[in-house]
Amino acid sequence: MKKISQKDIDHIIDNIDIVDLVSEYVKLEKRGKNYIGLCPFHNEKTPSFSVSQEKKIAHCFGCGSGGNIFQFLSQLENITYNQAIVKLGNRLGLELEDKDNKKISYDFNNKYDVMYYSYQLIADYYNYILLNTSEAETALKYLLERGITKESIKFFNIGYAPKNNIALEFFKKNNIDLNICVEAGLINKSENNLYSDVFNDRITFPIKDDKDRIVAFSGRTMSNEKSIPKYYNTQETEIFEKRKILYNFSNARSFAIKENNIILCEGYMDVISAYQHGVKNVVALMGTNIDDKLLNNILNISNKIILSLDNDDAGIEATIKIGNKLLEKTDNIFKIKFINGKDIDEFIKNSKNKNEDFSFLEYTKNNIEHFLQFKIDYYSNTSKNNIDKKINYKNEILENISFINDKALKDILVKYLADSFSIEKTILLNELKTYKKHKRNNTIKNYNHINLYKNIEYDKKMCKLFKYFFNSKQLFLENYNEIEDFDFENSLFNNLFENLIVYYNNYSQFKIHKFISNITNQELIKLATYIDNEDFLIEENPTIHTIKDYIEYFKRKHTLNNSLETIKENLKNAVGQADLNTQIDLLIKLTKYKK
Numbered sequence: 001m002k003k004i005s006q007k008d009i010d011h012i013i014d015n016i017d018i019v020d021l022v023s024e025y026v027k028l029e030k031r032g033k034n035y036i037g038l039c040p041f042h043n044e045k046t047p048s049f050s051v052s053q054e055k056k057i058a059h060c061f062g063c064g065s066g067g068n069i070f071q072f073l074s075q076l077e078n079i080t081y082n083q084a085i086v087k088l089g090n091r092l093g094l095e096l097e098d099k100d101n102k103k104i105s106y107d108f109n110n111k112y113d114v115m116y117y118s119y120q121l122i123a124d125y126y127n128y129i130l131l132n133t134s135e136a137e138t139a140l141k142y143l144l145e146r147g148i149t150k151e152s153i154k155f156f157n158i159g160y161a162p163k164n165n166i167a168l169e170f171f172k173k174n175n176i177d178l179n180i181c182v183e184a185g186l187i188n189k190s191e192n193n194l195y196s197d198v199f200n201d202r203i204t205f206p207i208k209d210d211k212d213r214i215v216a217f218s219g220r221t222m223s224n225e226k227s228i229p230k231y232y233n234t235q236e237t238e239i240f241e242k243r244k245i246l247y248n249f250s251n252a253r254s255f256a257i258k259e260n261n262i263i264l265c266e267g268y269m270d271v272i273s274a275y276q277h278g279v280k281n282v283v284a285l286m287g288t289n290i291d292d293k294l295l296n297n298i299l300n301i302s303n304k305i306i307l308s309l310d311n312d313d314a315g316i317e318a319t320i321k322i323g324n325k326l327l328e329k330t331d332n333i334f335k336i337k338f339i340n341g342k343d344i345d346e347f348i349k350n351s352k353n354k355n356e357d358f359s360f361l362e363y364t365k366n367n368i369e370h371f372l373q374f375k376i377d378y379y380s381n382t383s384k385n386n387i388d389k390k391i392n393y394k395n396e397i398l399e400n401i402s403f404i405n406d407k408a409l410k411d412i413l414v415k416y417l418a419d420s421f422s423i424e425k426t427i428l429l430n431e432l433k434t435y436k437k438h439k440r441n442n443t444i445k446n447y448n449h450i451n452l453y454k455n456i457e458y459d460k461k462m463c464k465l466f467k468y469f470f471n472s473k474q475l476f477l478e479n480y481n482e483i484e485d486f487d488f489e490n491s492l493f494n495n496l497f498e499n500l501i502v503y504y505n506n507y508s509q510f511k512i513h514k515f516i517s518n519i520t521n522q523e524l525i526k527l528a529t530y531i532d533n534e535d536f537l538i539e540e541n542p543t544i545h546t547i548k549d550y551i552e553y554f555k556r557k558h559t560l561n562n563s564l565e566t567i568k569e570n571l572k573n574a575v576g577q578a579d580l581n582t583q584i585d586l587l588i589k590l591t592k593y594k595k
Helices: 006-015 018-023 069-077 081-091 111-132 134-145 150-155 166-173 178-184 249-259 268-276 292-301 313-327 344-354 360-366 371-381 387-401 407-421 425-432 449-453 460-471 473-483 491-504 512-518 522-533 544-576 580-594
Strands: 029-031 034-037 049-052 057-060 159-161 187-189 195-197 202-208 214-221 231-233 261-265 282-285 304-307 333-336 368-370
Touching: 006 069, 006 081, 006 512, 018 034, 018 049, 018 057, 018 069, 018 249, 057 512, 057 522, 069 081, 069 512, 111 134, 111 150, 111 159, 111 166, 111 178, 111 202, 111 214, 134 150, 134 159, 134 202, 150 268, 166 178, 166 187, 166 195, 178 187, 202 249, 249 261, 249 282, 249 292, 261 268, 268 282, 268 344, 304 313, 313 333, 313 371, 333 371, 344 360, 360 368, 368 371, 371 387, 371 407, 387 407, 387 425, 407 425, 460 473, 460 491, 460 522, 460 544, 473 491, 473 544, 491 512, 491 522, 512 522
Parallel strands: 261 282, 261 304, 304 333
Antiparallel strands: 029 034, 034 049, 049 057, 159 202, 187 195, 202 214, 214 231, 333 368
């Protein structure tokens, strides 16, 4: 890596809008000068994550996470601060890292970091084998014939796992703990303590979590033996639970926020095919049993969810199951209409064969229907000659409609159900009244930013003093000698003072995003952000005496606290020695001090 200069850092900060960056990961809404959203670092229903475009910082007032653009990205993607600088610098064309130098820092004393590291290492190795070796020619040919380009193979890090325990030997060579690899689902271990590869003669599709870390593989066999399953997924481990993972979510998140919708399909090939045809806000389910928190994460970044599962019976059943669950959270559930193919991948190929100018991107914009419209049509077609089934379906759909908040949408759906099932609308409306009214939690609420600080307790006078120092380097320098050796009651202010010395040695004007650049203590970042954000009603043009008064106040308070501690210690000794007269004298002094 080339040496990163302060000039490079300042250039990146000045040219990357923190609101644009955060918006790639968090759905933001403007509130006054700032933007707010649900914190990506902890689970919450009421937004406490604030982004200031003017000050170039983000901060969660619930958990304290955030900072400038580098701190935000390093925390979110679990990379080092320098790696965040390099990654954002690359966006601006700054060559801060050689192409071959992509090693990520891991804590090898941490079992989970070893798992993540092992997956990343072997995924890169499998990818190299697929693209560069003769033993992978059949696998590469298969992918190319399926329409997957080499660019996509590189982007999705698709690989090939050969036979002969190549992963086992690879991990040994890199001194990776094999037992941790077994726990991660990368290596098998027999009852005789013999190790072997999990993936043999399979094309590997790396599966990432929402922090862009590889946590599992899906392997497509190249064998023609019927006894071998076509697809094999990594077993569930401590870092991989199917119901909590969406394939391609870390890549699709920024596009989903931009488009304000996300497409859920069923397979990896569907995602890759859609991606190659311009639709990048697409993810694949790992199964129909989806974690509730995962659904909330999707809704936190997108108002609209578009279902595009397979067209077979199992896919339709899964569509209805997931759609029903989502309706309990939002009105905006839709489905892509397609019949020329069993899945997205096949549909795109068939459409392109018929019309070379076919645009899947345009198709997704113009061919969606509300989930309940799809469900009504489907249930209507499958119950034409069965009154009992039709009544049951009608009741189920009315239950769905009872969750809808939008009155106009609810009315349209009731009318559509009435027409499709040949039932009077008034009858359906009367029946709908018998269903319980469902209320959903609103995720974004109006609030005053002052409420975000309600749990913070700092000495307000001390905060005011540092507010003056933030506003004026000259005032800080004029009073530096007065407090150079002063020991603040709260050690955070000592750290703040020391960091301010370093900062003003390099800069003439205080900027919070630059000041916190080299601070790793989250409490200190929180304190500095609090002081910078709050309006303490300080004087616009303070005199030297104003600052002196604050300093004298702290010194007197410091002396008083020391005296009180001395009296308390002496009183403790007097009690121990049963010296009644001394006890009375000290109690009188203590009472006077407290007054």
